[in-house]
Amino acid sequence: MAQWWWEGRELRILVLASLSAQYFLVLFAGVRKFHIPPWLRVSFRLAHIGSDALAIFTLATLFSRQKNGPSCSYARGSHSLELLWAPIVLMHLGGQVVITTYKIEDNEQWSRHILTSLSKVVVALYVFYKSWSSNDKSLLAATILLFFMVIIRCFQKALDLKSSSFNALRKASSSGISIIRGTYVTEKRRLDKFIKKARKVVHRDGPRGSPADLPRLPYQLFLDFPCLYSDRVGILNFWLLDPKSAYQAIERALSAMTSFLYTKDDTVKPYLGSKEASATAVFRRCTQILAYATLIVAICLVQTSSQKKDYNSEDTWVTLVLLWGTFVLELVYLGVQTAFRDRFSGRVLQHSLIGLLAHNRRHSRLRTIAGWLQCKDFLDDCWHMKPIYSCEEITELVRQHVESLWKHCILDNETYRRHNDTRGEWTLTSKRCLGELGWSIRRPFDESIILWHLATDLCFQAIDLMFHGEVTSPDDRECARRCREMSNYMMHLLFDNPEMLMPGSRKSLFTRAYQELEDMLRYEEEARLNEDQITLLVFERCHRGITGDALRLAESLLVDAYHGDATRMWKVIQGVWVEVLCFSAGRCRGYLHAETLGTGVEYLSYVWVLLAHAGMETFPEKLQREGLSVEGDDRV
Numbered sequence: 001m002a003q004w005w006w007e008g009r010e011l012r013i014l015v016l017a018s019l020s021a022q023y024f025l026v027l028f029a030g031v032r033k034f035h036i037p038p039w040l041r042v043s044f045r046l047a048h049i050g051s052d053a054l055a056i057f058t059l060a061t062l063f064s065r066q067k068n069g070p071s072c073s074y075a076r077g078s079h080s081l082e083l084l085w086a087p088i089v090l091m092h093l094g095g096q097v098v099i100t101t102y103k104i105e106d107n108e109q110w111s112r113h114i115l116t117s118l119s120k121v122v123v124a125l126y127v128f129y130k131s132w133s134s135n136d137k138s139l140l141a142a143t144i145l146l147f148f149m150v151i152i153r154c155f156q157k158a159l160d161l162k163s164s165s166f167n168a169l170r171k172a173s174s175s176g177i178s179i180i181r182g183t184y185v186t187e188k189r190r191l192d193k194f195i196k197k198a199r200k201v202v203h204r205d206g207p208r209g210s211p212a213d214l215p216r217l218p219y220q221l222f223l224d225f226p227c228l229y230s231d232r233v234g235i236l237n238f239w240l241l242d243p244k245s246a247y248q249a250i251e252r253a254l255s256a257m258t259s260f261l262y263t264k265d266d267t268v269k270p271y272l273g274s275k276e277a278s279a280t281a282v283f284r285r286c287t288q289i290l291a292y293a294t295l296i297v298a299i300c301l302v303q304t305s306s307q308k309k310d311y312n313s314e315d316t317w318v319t320l321v322l323l324w325g326t327f328v329l330e331l332v333y334l335g336v337q338t339a340f341r342d343r344f345s346g347r348v349l350q351h352s353l354i355g356l357l358a359h360n361r362r363h364s365r366l367r368t369i370a371g372w373l374q375c376k377d378f379l380d381d382c383w384h385m386k387p388i389y390s391c392e393e394i395t396e397l398v399r400q401h402v403e404s405l406w407k408h409c410i411l412d413n414e415t416y417r418r419h420n421d422t423r424g425e426w427t428l429t430s431k432r433c434l435g436e437l438g439w440s441i442r443r444p445f446d447e448s449i450i451l452w453h454l455a456t457d458l459c460f461q462a463i464d465l466m467f468h469g470e471v472t473s474p475d476d477r478e479c480a481r482r483c484r485e486m487s488n489y490m491m492h493l494l495f496d497n498p499e500m501l502m503p504g505s506r507k508s509l510f511t512r513a514y515q516e517l518e519d520m521l522r523y524e525e526e527a528r529l530n531e532d533q534i535t536l537l538v539f540e541r542c543h544r545g546i547t548g549d550a551l552r553l554a555e556s557l558l559v560d561a562y563h564g565d566a567t568r569m570w571k572v573i574q575g576v577w578v579e580v581l582c583f584s585a586g587r588c589r590g591y592l593h594a595e596t597l598g599t600g601v602e603y604l605s606y607v608w609v610l611l612a613h614a615g616m617e618t619f620p621e622k623l624q625r626e627g628l629s630v631e632g633d634d635r636v
Helices: 002-027 029-033 038-068 079-083 085-093 104-131 137-164 166-176 184-202 234-240 243-262 275-303 313-339 353-362 364-372 376-382 391-408 413-418 425-430 434-441 445-467 474-496 508-520 531-541 545-562 566-585 590-599 603-613 619-624
Strands: none
Touching: 002 029, 002 038, 002 085, 002 313, 038 079, 038 085, 038 104, 079 085, 079 104, 079 313, 085 104, 085 137, 085 313, 104 137, 104 166, 104 243, 104 590, 137 166, 137 243, 137 275, 184 234, 184 391, 184 413, 234 603, 243 391, 243 590, 243 603, 275 313, 353 445, 353 508, 353 531, 391 474, 391 566, 391 603, 425 434, 425 566, 434 445, 434 545, 445 474, 445 508, 445 531, 445 545, 445 566, 474 508, 474 566, 508 531, 508 545, 531 545, 545 566, 566 603, 590 603
């Protein structure tokens, strides 16, 4: 009985499930811009992959039923009507309405998509030709129209992938933009002119603009192509924006590139400078209008069919649901793309060395089981601190830092390049503590990150534990909180995304520092130590290795606090972390920024876009400048 029921309704359930999967992907497409829980991201990924598998299985089931012929009891009266479902399912298989690709690498597979899609369409047309036996001309016309629409959709998806592929963007950039470098003297003059223009804009006091008035970032930045200084002059109007508008401009730039690479939002394509992308956007608009018209005509033809009464009522109902559902899906796309445009979560991910140790000691039994199963590292990778929502506040600190550089430090080519290479030197020099603390920023960059991360945690806990907050003002506490947030974010990059931190960054340093802390607590009887207690033990017991150097750095920083000037200490720490953020963002490849946009933008991309808007040196410009050298880091 159950088998008979399933055989009679299997195909109906499958086609409706395929339609439901498309709705799920459309409604949740916007969450890709946010940092969402891993289970939801896995669900979205499975739905993205499973929707294609479901569509293929549905087509296979449909073709199998057609092969058996209309004599089957469950197909009688619906043999021809079911053939109408094939092009609708093929539309689902041709690509989601909102999403072009899930991973940026898929854009390079546009030619393979054409071959696979056309092969499926050809097979479907062959089955349709061999199986059609009805004399219902209305149904035949509706099916042919839908097949015509499917063929166009296959080419549209391929063009979407091609126009968003990095290979196509590189070709367009190479052919459309002259980036032939001149002599050293010519380049020096261009940079001189750019610096003078930038300083003039930064010092200008005039009417404030809006983010919409700011030119879009050249997409060559994501390709790691050097942009002409003349092309970047218009973006300098970023300095005419107020802090709130400046932050919105950064989000608009990131959102535009996300839409360009991962979605079918054609409103941003023309602004990114690709003529081919603009042509693809026009073609998409035409096919979208054609899709509306085709679906409406198909619905009318099915509704007015003279043989409608001869078909199974359930199959007729399913057919209309598919047609209307697909039509509404096209309309939902318009609302979804508008609702999620220019929006991000504003979260900054966090990770803490001492926090991880405290967490693992609280869950020592789970760690023991993980050790037996040889998956301790996997367990550590799964642990994350709660993210914070200080993206706008930290971005404003970076903006103020860059503005200060333009107003007081950058005067010519030499100072421009020097201050694009600092990672704490400017702050330590201005605070007159380079002699005492300079050794900590002359270490390899990844090692310096761990030193300052541990030192920041030690200073933060020392103020609370030893002075009970009495020597700190509300402003100092706010500054301390921002310092710790930036510190934890840089540690997140080292642990979870070391390539973005800087090429060659060693995650093993994190493991080494963690092992030193774990060895320090090996004979500690109390298992449930919190972060405050671990910090006190670090002050008492850590005197060697990375943790010993971090303790020495923290003690040097705390000298000001001991003398009642905690404000100076926090300003030093804050200044160093802001410079470190800028240093890391300026050395991260554009491709890595583009890659993370599809899984929730990294905060480092905010800093990267801000630096580009603010007229600072970009990564390709650093690589192509003459006589590249970075003080204190031989590996750069």
